[in-house]
Amino acid sequence: MKLNTIAATFIIVIFLSLCVWGAYQFPHLMLSPGQLLEGHTKISHECLACHTFFKGTPLEKCTACHKLPEIGLLTTSGIPIEAANPEKVPFHQGLTVLSCSNCHTDHVGNKAEETIQKFDHNMVKESIINNCVSCHHKPEDRLHEQISESCSTCHNQIGWLPALFNHMNYFVFDAEHQTDCKTCHTNNNYTSYTCYGCHEHSPSDMAKEHVEEGIYDYENCSECHRSGDEDEVKRYWKSGKRDSLMGRSTLENNKQDKKHKEHSEKKRKDKKHRDDDHHEDNEENSH
Amino acid sequence: MKKSLFREEVFSSILLFGVLLVATILVDLLLHTIKLVWIGRYLGYAGTFLIIASFAYSLRKRKIIQWGSPKLFLIFHEYASWIGSLMVMVHAGIHFNAFLPWFATSACLVVVASGLTGKFLLRKAQAFVSLKRAAFLEQGTSDALIEEKIFWDAVALDVMGKWRTPHIQITLVFCFLAALHILTIFMLWK
Numbered sequence: 001m002k003l004n005t006i007a008a009t010f011i012i013v014i015f016l017s018l019c020v021w022g023a024y025q026f027p028h029l030m031l032s033p034g035q036l037l038e039g040h041t042k043i044s045h046e047c048l049a050c051h052t053f054f055k056g057t058p059l060e061k062c063t064a065c066h067k068l069p070e071i072g073l074l075t076t077s078g079i080p081i082e083a084a085n086p087e088k089v090p091f092h093q094g095l096t097v098l099s100c101s102n103c104h105t106d107h108v109g110n111k112a113e114e115t116i117q118k119f120d121h122n123m124v125k126e127s128i129i130n131n132c133v134s135c136h137h138k139p140e141d142r143l144h145e146q147i148s149e150s151c152s153t154c155h156n157q158i159g160w161l162p163a164l165f166n167h168m169n170y171f172v173f174d175a176e177h178q179t180d181c182k183t184c185h186t187n188n189n190y191t192s193y194t195c196y197g198c199h200e201h202s203p204s205d206m207a208k209e210h211v212e213e214g215i216y217d218y219e220n221c222s223e224c225h226r227s228g229d230e231d232e233v234k235r236y237w238k239s240g241k242r243d244s245l246m247g248r249s250t251l252e253n254n255k256q257d258k259k260h261k262e263h264s265e266k267k268r269k270d271k272k273h274r275d276d277d278h279h280e281d282n283e284e285n286s287h
Numbered sequence: 288m289k290k291s292l293f294r295e296e297v298f299s300s301i302l303l304f305g306v307l308l309v310a311t312i313l314v315d316l317l318l319h320t321i322k323l324v325w326i327g328r329y330l331g332y333a334g335t336f337l338i339i340a341s342f343a344y345s346l347r348k349r350k351i352i353q354w355g356s357p358k359l360f361l362i363f364h365e366y367a368s369w370i371g372s373l374m375v376m377v378h379a380g381i382h383f384n385a386f387l388p389w390f391a392t393s394a395c396l397v398v399v400a401s402g403l404t405g406k407f408l409l410r411k412a413q414a415f416v417s418l419k420r421a422a423f424l425e426q427g428t429s430d431a432l433i434e435e436k437i438f439w440d441a442v443a444l445d446v447m448g449k450w451r452t453p454h455i456q457i458t459l460v461f462c463f464l465a466a467l468h469i470l471t472i473f474m475l476w477k
Contacts, residue, residue, distance in 0.1 A: 005452060008453070008456060009456065012456060012459075012460055015460070016460065016463050016464070019387060019390060019464065019467060020467065022386070022387075023387055023467065023471060027471075027475075028385075029385060029386055030385055030386050030387045031385050031387055031471050031475065032384060032385050033384045033385065034382075034384045047475055051474075051475045051477075053474045053475070054473060054474055054476070056476050056477035057477050101477050105477075107384075
């Protein structure tokens with residue numbers, strides 16, 4: 001039994017020694033946590049080309065090949081990047097913090113985009129931060145192509161989403177409202193809107209429609225009309241949400257409702273009265 | 288008796304080992320689903336700490352620690368090493384990139400399997416021999432005759448008792464590989 005123990009111990013020691021030797025001789029097989037980027041495959045067996053023991057990946061190791069003034073302009077072989085990839089924008093020269101590993105990592109495969117960590121915008125100069133399109137593409141959708149304001153009006157530097165702005169909270173783009181932004185938001189001003197850009201709406205028609213119902217404060221259309229659904233606006237009106245948004249008390253709300261009902265009743269009586277008069281006139285004429 | 292032994296001990300042993308594997312997959316899947324994979328990295332630290340802490344039982348057994356109930360230390364050893372192994376397994380994930388971490392992970396699994404073998408089979412064997420001895424005593428059998436009757440059982444138990452040696456050897460292999468993995472991580476950090 002003792003001999004067995006000695007033999008087992010011997011085998012274990014041999015195995016562990018092989019592990020140590022293997023880690024030293026073949027680090028890419030024994031230690032590497034994943035494939036390197038395509039551009040780094042030539043040095044995949046040379047850990048110390050990028051790493052320094054217990055010190056990570058110092059800046060100098062990266063800049064030995066990727067010279068800071070050339071990043072984004074020339075490849076490490078000296079080929080102009082503009083010719084190779086015209087969409088790339090050089091901004092590394094404007095970095096205020098020089099630490100490659102803050103954004104880049106490796107050993108995760110051949111997909112370059114997976115090696116980019118969350119970018120901290122505070123690492124670049126303010127002039128670059130405020131000029132988003134110097135690095136980012138402006139979205140080519142109908143909403144963004146019309147906007148000339150700063151991206152930061154809706155977006156922040158932590159992430160594109162969630163954007164601060166959600167149009168559905170203000171007005172739903174239903175079937176009747178599939179239109180250009182500028183139909184409602186004139187002069188590229190997204191802080192205000194008008195519903196009179198559509199031929200079906202005119203100030204005089206709106207005034208008539210609302211005053212008939214006893215509504216005199218109707219200029220802020222989307223306050224009640226959150227979509228093209230007429231039933232919805234009635235529900236919304238009855239729910240009293242409009243008044244709560246406007247800071248009215250329930251008492252004021254009730255008064256407004258009462259006023260509205262009285263006005264509707266008066267209108268109904270007037271109409272009935274007019275119909276009766278008309279009926280009497282007809283009868284007189286027939287006699 | 289054989290059926291009962293399998294159901295109560297062998298099956299329990301396999302079940303606990305299976306639960307470890309299934310739990311590893313589920314936790315890893317959960318972390319991937321809720322996009323908290325980074326937690327896996329830190330589970331490596333927590334798992335290692337728990338496994339190291341579980342060695343307190345060995346210290347108690349060898350009287351280096353002289354306080355506390357050995358039974359409680361054993362229970363802590365069993366739970367801490369199982370949970371620690373789960374954390375290490377989740378830390379390893381299902382990604383195969385290099386041999387050394389997987390040698391360490393494999394050694395971890397072997398240690399758990401070995402530990403579960405000891406926990407169930409050895410305990411059952413000890414109980415079986417004690418029960419047999421008690422039955423003979425109850426029948427009024429003399430001590431010499433009892434020793435003779437349970438000789439082969441005692442031999443088997445003695446052989447099983449030797450299980451501790453390979454268990455400790457495998458544990459040392461795991462510790463060495465894990466330490467080498469940790470050392471190389473810190474050497475080539477980032």
